[in-house]
Amino acid sequence: MNSHDTISKKSRALFEHSVATLDIATANRLRLMRRDTLSQQAPGRFKAFLIPISATLAIGLGVAIFLPQFQASKTITEQDTVYISAEDDADADMLTWLADAPVEVSSHLQGSL
Amino acid sequence: MTAAITTRMVFEQNGSNEIAADDAAIRLPATLDEFLAGVERRAFRMAELALGHREDAMDVVQETMIKLLQYRDKPAAEWSPLFWSILRRQLTDKHRRNAVKKRVMQFFGKSDPQDEDPIEALPDQNEDPLRRLTDDNSWQALGKAIRALPARQRECFLLRELQGLSVLETAAVMGCSDGSVKTHLSRAMSALRIHLEDWQ
Numbered sequence: 352m353n354s355h356d357t358i359s360k361k362s363r364a365l366f367e368h369s370v371a372t373l374d375i376a377t378a379n380r381l382r383l384m385r386r387d388t389l390s391q392q393a394p395g396r397f398k399a400f401l402i403p404i405s406a407t408l409a410i411g412l413g414v415a416i417f418l419p420q421f422q423a424s425k426t427i428t429e430q431d432t433v434y435i436s437a438e439d440d441a442d443a444d445m446l447t448w449l450a451d452a453p454v455e456v457s458s459h460l461q462g463s464l
Numbered sequence: 465m466t467a468a469i470t471t472r473m474v475f476e477q478n479g480s481n482e483i484a485a486d487d488a489a490i491r492l493p494a495t496l497d498e499f500l501a502g503v504e505r506r507a508f509r510m511a512e513l514a515l516g517h518r519e520d521a522m523d524v525v526q527e528t529m530i531k532l533l534q535y536r537d538k539p540a541a542e543w544s545p546l547f548w549s550i551l552r553r554q555l556t557d558k559h560r561r562n563a564v565k566k567r568v569m570q571f572f573g574k575s576d577p578q579d580e581d582p583i584e585a586l587p588d589q590n591e592d593p594l595r596r597l598t599d600d601n602s603w604q605a606l607g608k609a610i611r612a613l614p615a616r617q618r619e620c621f622l623l624r625e626l627q628g629l630s631v632l633e634t635a636a637v638m639g640c641s642d643g644s645v646k647t648h649l650s651r652a653m654s655a656l657r658i659h660l661e662d663w664q
Contacts, residue, residue, distance in 0.1 A: 358656050359625055361663050365602055366513075366626045370505045380522065381504045388529040389497055 492540045499543050510622050513607045514555050524554045549637045552619055609659035617652035624649055
């Protein structure tokens, strides 16, 4: 048996023995540690979602507070009212007439229509 | 209970014979609790060997468990490589922090209080004192020799030889090729042969 095997076997045996004969106090501490760890929430995922959720909530809250005020300031006042003048009435009549007006189709377009 | 799937915890020796480590054989655990219960002692001992300090080893194992929680939804087959990979990174970080701490302490002319572990001095009454003394001496010698190794060789020896991961698993955990694992392991064994001359 070469020295590689000797060191390998002996170190492995020593390691297995040390694991098997771990003192009770340390084993108990490890058990409690495991229990505490498993009772926790997974930290990484919670932290990963915390920032986007907080940002979304803050933006939503801001919109909810300031949007009604913005809309209220945009209510139509007397000054904003646009009165339709007589000239506008005439334009409207003309446009109505144009919509119903007969259209003469020229001879060179007849084939394409 | 799911069918027990025994994975290859077989140590290849010179490519000829193999020693099945029955006690180290891994079944796929049903829960994360079961998985951690199966590896926590081994992880602690490994960290203790790598760091040479029980409280640091305890911290590293706890950090590893907490970080593994992020992957609790992954399939059980992936927990083992993830766990050892996280442990390896935690050990590397701890080594770096300890090195910086030691340099700062030396700069201010203070000795590192972590050099002596009072828990090591406590007697364990469960064992034959002579056997305990012999094992303790061997354990200390092994720890000292392992800590003297370069980081990659140390990781390779701990994962491949002591934890019993296969070459491919070790390569995956260490993030290198299987050829590199073999090279690191060969160099580690050569160095240990010098450090642990008494064992031969």
